[in-house]
Structures are given as structure tokens and as C-alpha cells.
Amino acid sequence: MRRDIRLLVVGDPGVGKSTLVTALIKEVFVAPVQSVVPEVTIPPEITPENVTTHVIDSTDQTDEQRDRLTIEARKAHAIMLVYTLDNLASLTAATTHWLPWLRTLGAIVPVLLVGNKADLRDQAMDHEARATASRLAEPATQSENGTPVTGSAPSGTAALDTFDEIEASVECSARRPATVTEVFYLAQRAVLHPTRPLYDPTTQSLRPACRRALDRVFHLCDHDADGILNDTELNAFQRRCFDVPLHRAELDRVRQVVAAHLPDGIRKGGLTPAGFAYLHQLFIVRGRPETPWAVLRAFGYDHHLALRPDYLLPPFEVPSDCCVELSQRGTQFFNDLFDRGDRDGDGALSDQELDFVFAPAPAHPWVGTGFPALTTTNDAGHLTRRGFLDLWCMTTLLDVNTTLSYLAYLGFDGPDTREGLRVVKRRPATTLLRSTPARTVYRGLVVGAAGVGKTALLGALVDPEDPLARAARLPRDSPCAVGTVPVRGTECHLVLQELTPGTEATILASPRRSRHYDVLCFVYDPQAPASFEYLVRLRERFDLNHLPHVFVATRADLVASGDAPPPRHPRRRRSSAVRDTPTPDAYCCALRIHAPLVVSCAPAATDGLTKSVLPAAVFTRLVAAAMDPESALPGAGRSLVANPSLRRLLRASLLLGALAALGLVSYRYWRLVPSGHNSGRRWLNI
Template identity: 40%
Template structure:
């Protein structure tokens, strides 16, 4: 079932499938009409079960299917649209039970139908009592092989045995699925479920003493289930936990360990609705993530606007950093970072592009600058994910108060300054020009003689100190070339012209700088003349020579920031752009001459009329 689908409004769609003659239609009619049918059509139309049939009062639509070969395409379509599947076999025909594991369950996997499955043994009244076998014994190996099976049940439409229960279990498997919460093989809560329950526990632990007192437990009960706990019930809950898990209760109340133990116990006893009620009361969906209504609403912005954290969010993050820097060394090690994100579904920085994007110290710890840079990076790339994770780690403000949309870059250029605190720098250049070394140097990584080709996007993020607390500006492009290689320079120049031409044609001009890397090597013969000519012709700063190998960066990062702060000064112009601009200049001047001429003519006419009037008066 899709995590974004709301079953409370759309209802639950249950598809019944199985071999011909296994009792599919009789099962459906008996559930809907509460009576056994005398005449059963080959395939029923979609059937709506009474809403008061189940305690959740969620609409349930049951779809009957044909197992004939000519209807195999329609069957596949229905299965793919199902929220749950009921697979039937006939209790009096063992071969139909075998077909579940040899055909039906593999077919669901082939069709990639990833929904809960209920196995229903129909026609229980027809089974020979002499051949009665244990359902658990028969189904256990099948359920081991096919973990998607939620429940197995035997029923009889003719004798009205366990008919509503079949669809109750199917509906329950949709509304309260096991898979997201519990690992049946390991018999433990799944990591994402543990993380969500830990966050809920912390939210309920108002006095932050690491345990839920009787009053806090009662508040939790009222919030989730709209009913208080009696003192004797609280004592009973804590006694159950303490008997099985002594560390689950301390002098202050129920500990996190005890809280998690209780939920595992509920699930083991089949009371998944208890844990799901708690999760949904705190805004979680079927993927154990916060639902859209808990998160940042869609952000309206133009292509030349970006999203940044507000000062309120940054101050919150500074406090979080201090709180989780348990050893007080001014950096978050891997364990401290995992602890920080232990209330999120997973750490958002374990995978690309965030993994290893920021500055780390010699022991692999993330500094405060690196920590804030990672958040700034995540916000500019994926503001919704950034705010979602802020909420997971304890941000209690309105989600919209955590971010702001920056001014348009076109406005920045007109105003000749930027109001941004974060900017993106795109690094262009040919193979082996020194691009990766430049990125590594931004985050303090050592230079390596070994060349490693870049096969995918690579990121680096850090803070750059500027005098007078200057602001960062809009996006800026840096063109890196190997200063000892003429062809490298040629390719970098081609890229620069392409980017400049794109900006001139779209109106999204980008400030540009040229970086001449590998300054420790002998420059190619005409390097100075060529680079001076191109930079002067295009109206940008001369190439900045750097040597990553020697650690000589010529203030390149500050110069990038400084150029980005004043985006109107570093916009390159192509010959085509200059010609176009000259044409508009001439055209505007011509229009101005025409306008002035018209104005003179009008004034002259007015003066003549005044003169004529005076002359007539005087005569």
C-alpha cells in the first residue's frame, strides 16, 4: 500500500484470488449479505462491505476475480491495484493448497504486488474429519518462505464460520501492517519503528529525566487513546515490564527500554493497532515517516531563488551540536552523530551527496562549521528533507519558520549585492584539470598524487571566513584548467563561453572566475598571453593561479565569495552578447532621438499657437 494513500478517506481495496472452485464468490457474498447464496455467478462485481462491520468504520471494497487463462490480464491489473490480497484454497482439495506456494504466491512476486496477503481455507465444512491436520503445522513452512503472508484462517461460508474475520484480518493488515514495525524472523522491532518510538518517548518525557512518570504516562494515554489510566493500571503495566525486563522501570518511571519492550509485546500478541494508533497520533504514516501535513508546505520559488535556514533554525542547530558533543571536543564523532539522528528514520548524511561532503578533523569528527555547512547544503538541495530532519531532532517551531526563500538572483545583480548566506559554486573543467583537488582543499583534505576519475557528481561544503562579516552571494561558476597544458586551457575556455552564452540567452547570467591549477608545473608557452586576452575580452578577472600540491591557494575561496557578493562585476560577455548589447544600445538611442524630435515638434506647435493667439489679440 502506498504511504501517501489515506485509507480513512479512500477505503481499503481487497482482491480475492485463487483457483477455480475454491469458494471465492461464496466467501464474498456471505460476508456482504450475511447469508449463504443459492446461486453464485462466475465472477461478482465489486462488492462494498457494510462500514459498521469493523470497528474502524473504514470503507472496504472486495474485488472478485476469475482464474481462467483468458482473464489473466484483468486479474493482474486488479492485483496491482490491491491494498490487500486474500488467497483462497479449498479445505477439501489439498491440491489447491499446494498451488498457493507453486503458483499464486510466486505470481504475486512476479507482478511485484507488495501488499499483505491473507490465506483463507474455504469450505471447511466439506473437509474429511479423518484427514484433519493442524493449520499451523501446514502453513508454517509456507509462511517462512513467503513473509508477505500476514494471517492464515479457515472458514465456511455455508456454516458461517469465521467469514467476517477473513476480511477483518485483511483490513487490519492494511490499516495496521506488520512489515514496517516488526522483523518476524529476528522477532524484534524494526530500526525505523524504534527511532520513531524513541522520538515519541522524548516528546512525552516533559521533565527530561529519561523516564515516563505516572503523570506523563497518563498524559500519553489520554493523547493517544482518549482515556486516562487508572492508578492500578499504571502499576500493572510497570509490573509486567519489570518482571520481564528489570531495567525497563526505574525510580522515576518507565524507561525508554521499557517503553520499547511494551510495544514489542503488543505486536507479538497481535495488537498492532495499539502501536499504529500511537504512531499515527504523532503524525507518522505507513513508511514510519512524518506525513506531509506535519512537514514544510510546498515552497514557491523561481529558478533563480534558493532556500536557506533562518537564524532561528541555525541557533537551534548550534544548541543541538553542543548538546550532542558529549565529550566536549568541539566535534561530533560518528557515534555522537548517530545519537543525534537516532530519532530520525535514518541519518540523512550516510549516503551521497552528503556523506563526506563537509570538513572533518583528524579523528573524523564533524566540526561546528562542518555541521552547519551540511545543514546549509541539505537545505539548498532539498529544503523539505532538511526541515523534516530538523523536526525529527527536536525543532518545535513552525516548519516554515526554519527556512527562507532568497531574493531573485536577477535582483541581486541589479542591486549589485546579494542577501544570501549560502551560495552554490559550480566547478567546470576538462579531465585532470584539478577540479577534485580544489574541492578537497575546501574541506581540508590532503593533496594526492593519485588521479581518480570523477564518474558522478561530487560535492564539498564548508564555511569561508570573510572580513566585516560579509554575506555570501548567488551561484558562481569556477572554470579550472591545468596551467601546464594548452589543450586543458582551450577546453576550459570553451566551457566558459558555453556557460556565458547560456546566461546571455536565458537571462540567468552567472558570475564566473577562472582558476589556473597546478601552478607548481611549468606553464605552457603562451599561457599568460592567452589567459590575459580571454579574461580581458570577456570582462572578468584574470585567472587565479593555485597549487594544491604546494598548498598555495592564493586566497581562492575568499575571492570566489567576494566575486559572488558582487555578481554584476564578474559576468562574462561573449562576442555575440556584446553585438546584441550594442544593437540594443543603438536601437534605444534611435528611439530616444525620435522621441525627442516628437517632443520638440509638439512644443513648437504649442508655441506657435500661443504666438498666433497673442498676435490676433493685439490686432
Template identity: 30%
Template structure:
């Protein structure tokens, strides 16, 4: 009756009239004849006769009364449907599983509440808990779609599970390529942020973030997210921090990022097949990329963690206060380079031995950090540079940490400044966790510059010739990026 009348009837008779659903309104294009049965109005013999004629039996039970589940059918496919799910919290599947295991005729059990709740949440674009005519038409395209048509449109299969094709779209990332969100991805994320930022304070509180992730079967972000991205003074995820976290997710784990976009309804709301865009470096000369990875490498106790926190304008003490149990090896923030906003990821590489695996050394720029107050500290940086970076073409920036302490002579064969001069590296930069945040900003900018223009590694970044070469590099990057974009588009 709900199907035919397109609303829930206030008065429900004991038995509904027989109806036929035309073929043109079903996804399978097959006419479906539905016969209702009432135990109070009809006999068991009538029921047996109807079952003999049936191609499939739908056994409807009341999820609030478990004894209504105890029904048996014949050797034809049976679908169990849990009704009145709004009157019960949680699922009734625990009661169903023993019956499904006992009777092989049962093909599936349907409890639509979770799937339909996700569809409602995705479709409620203004987050007012009501579907307007426009929001209904957005996913129905002006037609009165059947429930199963809508479920399949939102990625569900016959068992009400999201299909692999929907949640895990195929994407092969060639060697030498990195993954970033394209402009459509950022537009989608911006709209989601605005939807769930109910108090319009340009930040997501824990409650607002929980609402955003209500369409997930699990919490997609770890607690350490608060120590990885920029937050407000109240410790909430700011818009910049929110976009930073998604950028980090796309860079470090693109397939998991695609899965998350699927749960959020990106393929439906944006009507796009591709949820990411690939960009490429050729010969490490120029790049159209917006996201860069910096490995922060140095002996234990050098101050790498403090360096990562300072990138977010925080200190280890403030982080311990806001999220004492959460720790992350990554921080990400935006850096402005030549009026362009780029994302820079800092990853702390914590190793005690002097040997570093090649995979741990791979990055866009390496930050080799030593403690100016420890005479043995620079030996490690020099060793790592010779092992992994001297002949690799990966730019390196040397940073002397704890610059607020008295500097001692390093026990290496030459001073850090002499080492950098010999290997055509820029002079060591000085970092102090106690310094004002603005005093350290130039270090992160230099790291982003080095990642963007690796071919200028060791150049004097203050000279006129440097800026001339940067200008040429930007023009070349634009031409190269357009050619690569077209090549990738042809092979999508």
C-alpha cells in the first residue's frame, strides 16, 4: 500500500488488494504481481496454494516481536523483511542469523533502515532534516523511483551492501605519479563542510564531525587528526584543517580516500566517475602539483616532533593538553609560495640506527635535522645525505634545531656550513621551538620552494638569476601540465 499510494497509510486493512507493478518502473524490466496474505482472514490451505504459484516468498516480521520470525516456507527463494524498524533501536539480525543458517531457502534478509538513513542524509543537502521537492528530484530526476532503484543508484546491491565497483573504483597509480584531489573534489568537500557547520563558526565541533560521518560504517578519521592539522583555539577542526586532512588522505592512501568519498555520496551528488586527478613529475624539472611530501629526518631527541607541531602553530605542550593520547607522524598545512597556496606534508622519520631504508627516504624534499647543542648529532645527517640524497636529485634542506641553546662544535670532519657548501646545499637554517611561530615560517616556505623547484637545489634563492629561472619554470610547468592532463584524460 505504501508503494502504490506513495505514503504510509494511517489505517491499514488486514489484507491489501492484489497489485501488479508494471515492468517499466522496475530496474529489471519485469512485471511483478504481489499477493498479500492475512492469517486472520485466510486459511493455511489458501496460503499453500499461493506459495505453489509464487516465484518468490517475502516473509515480513515485526522486529519488535521476535516470535513473528518463526515462519517456514517451501523450497523456493525466501526473503525475510524486518518491518517497524523505527520502533526498535539497533538491528534484529542477531535473531535472524540462526534461522537463515537453518533454512537454505532464505536468500537474504532485508533491513533497509541503515541504507535508507544514509541516502536521506546524503540527499538532505541543506541539513534541515527534511527532504524538499528539489532534494527529492535531485536523486529521483523527477520520477517516482522504486525503493530498489534508489538503493541501487546509491551503490547498494541486493544484499543492501555497497558494491565493490561503487566503494572501491579501480585506480592504478603509475610509478612516478602522485595523487591529489581535483577541483571537483575540493568543491564537494567545501559543500559538505558548509552543510555540517551548523553554527557557522568555520569549524567542525566533535558533534558536527560525528554528524558528517554518520553515513560511514566506522569513524574514518583517527583521534590523531587533531594533532595533524590546523585547529581553532577551541581545538575544533577548522576549514583549512579539514581540507588538509582530506589532502593528506588522498596523498597517502588514495584508495581509502576513494572509499570515503563513496560513503559520502560523491559519485551521486557530483555525477563524476573519477574522484581524483593524477599529476606527474617528469625529470623532476617542473610540476603542476599542489601537494608535497617532506621527510623530517634526524637522530632521536633532535626535536623533530616539535618541528612538526610548530608547523601548525602549536607546541608539544599544547598538543599534550588538547589530545594527550593522540600522536601522529604527519602534519599538513598550507604554505604560500609565489602567491600560490600549496599543501606541505611533514612526516617524521624516527630511526635510531644510521641506516635508513630507501622507502623511508623517498620524498619530494628532505629536511635533515641536527641538534646544535649535541656534538654527535650532525654525523647522522651527513651519513643519511651520502647514503640516499647525494646522487638522487631529491632536494635537501639542513636545519639546526634547538637554536635557543648554546651551539657546540660538531664532531664531524667539517662544520654543517662547510658540509652544505661542499655539496652545494643552502646554508643550514636555525629552528627553535621556543621562538615565535612567525620566526620559523621561512623554514617551511624554503622546504616548499625546494620541493617545487628541485632542479634549483642549492641555488641562491635570494639572487636575481634564481627568480628569472623560477619564472621560466612556472611557464614550462603550465605547458607541461596541460599536455599531461590531456594525455591522462584520453586514457581514463
């Protein structure tokens, strides 16, 4: 909401513009006054809305004054268009000159039509003038202090379509200072709580944008997803918007008012979406637009009925050596969101249930990612709870701004959506005494030649029962998958992305891009020596020693069954690079990392394979390498304490040294314990 507003007073000469401004300042009628009053600044502490208000008087008698008026009109947040109730020509000028002139300037701001000199109007022409004013705005009602105000109730007149910018029409007299104060308050309110974006007086209904916003608010407040707001939900809504509860009598009164005018607005003792919208429409019609505006602003809307940029994306700095994960509150929020959407209680979200979950948002954030194939689903292809949380962990790691905006869209329960996130170090410090890593979400890059089974490995992460079928559903362009991997008693989330051959330089040659990965998974086919040679050449081409390595040999089922074609050996040596390529085991030994894991992604392929492992073992090793990078870095990139055996030896030595020191201190203390009458002398002889 604005904290500083500018009100421009315009109108024909002699209508009393300067007199109104002077009466506002002096709080008494003053005559005569200067022709143009200098700009007046009203401090926030003396205004009901607690905003600084600048009041600018105007005239257009000279070219210089007209130029200044044009500049001020473009800077103004609201226009007070003054006419006199004793001169119908000034009202005609308002419609034939001033309003069209404002439109030519592109000044799309609220206009308050002010009928001045109410004490001097001629009773003979009063009816005609008031009728003309009512055709410009709506039928008159009374403000809080009795000032006649139009614009608080519907009219349906054709003139309103022509001059839609008129927020309200009021009457006042400079000889009655209370009415002048009320007029300027209404001008402030027209800026801070305008009715035009919310309500269409020609149709006597809420505007579509307002109704959509209120439907979103209703959806977010309907915690049990039963389509009605019960007393508990209404009180939670009231506390969030106004920080005060509703008493039982007040709740009963709300239901009575809605039921009397809109029977469909109440069901089972609670408010329906139609009743909720009607209640806000009633506030507008009765001249209290500040109430629905307070609700809309509490849920992040700006004066254009769009979610505020600072609400969707508050400032969130992430150091270069850190990444972002869901906090405990964020994880709980998405867990609760899943429970709310799972209406049939089958532990998965169908397409209809997903539409319900993301109704307050533009769409789900995984369009174009291969959703839902990239994560865990049930037999019907519906998103499971684990898959739902895995996706949000992946989204937070890869694009924190998307998670921030969706926390806002989906109604994160808290004043600050950043409470749903936490910043963690990418890599733990290398120490002798290791502590549990703070991270739980890791990102791996799967590298290998074409046709070695990289996509099948991704499929095994989310569907170990039938990895090949799942792999066929992943997109061909940079496939990605995310799944949960338990390691060392911690439930971790692993995001695997396949590096398509031909795009290696895009990621591997850029330290800025490669640092976003936590582990490299090198995949090759034992029956295709060229696939391992591809990995060797890749490592020679790019400096990758700063990333943990895990080598994986695929298609173990074909090797064991003999179905694979025999390896093709060249008749002559093609190059020294090929001639000198070591075996995979020897190559890993030279790098001082674990030997390759032999795996098959074919269903039940490892039943008779003694040397192969299930794909789950690959994912466990990948996460373990990401958790403890020093244990899987090639020799050139490791520190002294990276060797696990050496680290265990050093820890044991450190422990034995500490015990020996403790024993020595205990012995010295025992020797120095005072006893008998010589105790003082013994202490003095230390």
C-alpha cells in the first residue's frame, strides 16, 4: 500500500478549489484567499490512513500554468474535480472538458467529483444539477459523518460506462470544515482503497479479477477442502487479515446476513465461495472498500489485483559456495498440501487432484520436464507422496525462485515464504572427525557414450521394477530424474541429469556450471570398449578432478547370459590413446577411487549374477560420494585426509593420544591430592 500520495485539485475558475484547500489547512472558512495555494503536505500522523498526503492546487489561466498542470496531472495519484452546485455550467465543463482532457494525458487514476458551495446552491436548479451529477456517478449515500457521497451503491447508468474513472461524487461546503475534511479523506481512500478495480456498478457485481482473487483466498483458507469455510477456518482467516478473532455472535450475524440475501451462500453452517464473495461485495456496496482490500493485501495482492513481485520473490541471497533446500517448515507445508489434495486417500494425486492442489497457481511448475515420468508414481501413473516431495526438493535445488513463488501462490502458512527454505554449504569441510552432512539433496551428472544405458539408469531411480519402460517415457532432450535414496540412516534426495553426447563442452568446460553438480556418474558398456575410451578421452579433455567420480558398468545381464555380441577388437592399433587405455579396474585404481560397479537395469536381471549389483547400490554410492566428496575424488584432487583408511588411522591415533593425556593428568592430580596435616605444605611444593 502507498505511504505517500499526491492529490491534484482541478476545475473551472471560481469553483472554490483554493478555498477548499485553505479550509482544510485552517479548519475554518477563510475569505478571500490567494488565487493558487502552494503545495500542502499533510503529515501521516494526523490522517486516518497514516499516509503522507500532498495536496496540489491548480489553475490554467496562462500557458505556463497549463504546462505545470499537465505535469502535475501525470504525477497525481488521484484527481479532485471540483464544480459548484450553484452553477450548472461548471458541472457541464467537468464532463466536456476536464474528464476528456485527463484521458488524453493517459492519467488513469481515480477521480473524485466534488460539488462545492452546497450552502449557496439555488433551490430552483438544485434538482437538475444533482440529477446530472448522479448520472456521472452513482446514487448518493451518506459517509460516516453525514457528507453526501455517491459511488457506494450501484446505478447502472450509461454515463458511468463513459466516465469509469469517477470513483465517487461528493458534496461539501468550505463553510462547513467537517465536510471538507471528509472530502479529502475520501480522496485518500480513493487512492488507497479504490472500488473500481473491485466492483462494476453497471452490472452490480464484482469484477472478474476481483472474483478470481477472492476465489483463491477462499481456496487457501479452506483447509479441509470441503468447499465451505467453517467457524474454525473463518477465525483463522480473520486472524490472518485483521489479527482479531470473530466471536460466536459475530459469526452468526455474518451467516444471517449472507443467508438473507444469497441462500446459496451458506451450506452446512459455513460460507460457500459464492457467499464469501458476496460478503466482500456487501462491504463495497456499503462504502467500506478498505475491508476487502485488507483481505486481498494480506494474501499478497497489489492495487492491480496481481500478486506483488516482493510477495512472490522476496530478496533471497545464496552465497556461491551454498545451495538451497526445503526447511522443516517447507517440507511440512508440502506434506500438508499433499494430504489436502489427496481427496480419495489413495496416497497419490490424480490429474483432477493435481488441478485442485495447483488451483491458486498458474499451473504446476514442472511443465516440459517429463512430468510425471521423472519421479515416483503408482501403477496408475499418479504422483505419490514421495514423488511429490522429491519434485519440490529438486525444484528448490535447481531453481529456488520457482519454489519461493509457489510457496506464495499455494499459501505458505507464515508471514515470510523464505521460512520454508534453508541455505546449506555445498560441500562439508574436510576434517578428521566427520559430522553428519547438513545437506539432504544432491545432484549428479550421468556421463557416457550413446547407447550405454544412461537413460535406463535414470529410469531405475524412479521405477526399479521396470526401469526400461520408465526410461522410454523420459524426454530425449536432457533427461532428468529424481528419487529418494536412504544413506547412513538419512533419507536423501538424488537428482540425476543425463549429459547428452555432443553437449559436453556446454557443462564440463565451464567451472561455473559444473560446480552445480555434486558427483559425476561415468557409465560405460563392458562389451563396447569404445564406450570406456570415450570416458577416458573426456577426462583428458576436461579438468574434472574437483568433482567426485563413480564408474558404472551396465548391461551385466547380457554379459552373463552370453546374449551380447562379442567385443570387437580392431585389427590394427588405431592410436596410442587406444593402445594405452587401461582396463576399467586398473584405471579406477590409478585414480585411487572405487572400482566400477557392475549393474543391470533389466527387470530381475541380477538374480543369477554374482558380480553385479542392483541399481539401488549405484544410487547409494553416488549419494555417499556426494556426502563425502574427498572419498571419491581422483588422486589429483584429494587432500591428505581423503583416504578412508588413513583417516581411520589418524582418528584412532588422536583418540589414543587423548586417552594417554587424560591418564597422565589424572595421575598427576592423584599425586598432588592433599592429605593429613601436611596438605598445605604439599600444595606449596608444587
